[in-house]
Amino acid sequence: MIRLGALLLGAAMVVAFPARAQAPADVPVFVMTPPEGGFKITFNVKASVPIEGVFEKWQATLKFASRDVTTGVLDIKVDANSVNTGSGLKDGKLKGKDFFDAKDNPYITFHSDKIEQTGPTTFNIPGTFTIRGVSKPETLSLTLEGKGTGTGTVKGSMAFDRKDYGMNSGIPFIKIADRVEVDVTLQAKQVSGPKLIYKE
Numbered sequence: 001m002i003r004l005g006a007l008l009l010g011a012a013m014v015v016a017f018p019a020r021a022q023a024p025a026d027v028p029v030f031v032m033t034p035p036e037g038g039f040k041i042t043f044n045v046k047a048s049v050p051i052e053g054v055f056e057k058w059q060a061t062l063k064f065a066s067r068d069v070t071t072g073v074l075d076i077k078v079d080a081n082s083v084n085t086g087s088g089l090k091d092g093k094l095k096g097k098d099f100f101d102a103k104d105n106p107y108i109t110f111h112s113d114k115i116e117q118t119g120p121t122t123f124n125i126p127g128t129f130t131i132r133g134v135s136k137p138e139t140l141s142l143t144l145e146g147k148g149t150g151t152g153t154v155k156g157s158m159a160f161d162r163k164d165y166g167m168n169s170g171i172p173f174i175k176i177a178d179r180v181e182v183d184v185t186l187q188a189k190q191v192s193g194p195k196l197i198y199k200e
Contacts, residue, residue, distance in 0.1 A: 053085030
């Protein structure tokens with residue numbers, strides 16, 4: 001169903017998220033934007049008929065409590081109604097109660113207040129993933145290009161079982177796998193504060 005490709009998770013497909021409001025002067029402050037050429041949260045699920053698409057509206061924020069990269073707080077908020085598979089039939093089914101339930105649960109979110117550095121440029125971000133009103137712990141794995149330069153590209157991936165979130169139904173005449181993969185790519189640019197400290 002979903003691949004956080006590029007994701008999870010432009011504001012509404014464009015938005016940059018400054019974390020600068022009232023941020024202490026001694027902490028790194030970043031804005032997050034789509035990479036050059038734009039960015040959309042993409043998703044993919046194995047099925048008898050390919051199901052893949054994008055979320056065209058989303059927001060993301062990244063804030064730090066100190067120079068230590070592990071103090072990062074990441075929030076991603078996706079507009080479930082912005083799903084676009086290129087098929088109105090598939091979009092309608094995904095927005096419905098059997099899947100995203102976008103009418104009653106308009107946002108898909110990921111929140112983490114912890115970053116674990118697993119290598120020179122790799123990170124795990126454990127957090128809470130919420131879709132269709134169901135919240136469970138999931139981990140987003142990230143790779144950073146441009147570490148230490150103040151501007152970098154963040155690429156991430158996450159996988160989950162759709163049935164854990166109550167998405168037990170299928171789409172008529174299409175056999176759908178349970179595993180959903182999500183990919184995300186975004187641009188992080190430091191706008192103020194000291195440089196982050198990473199584990200070497």
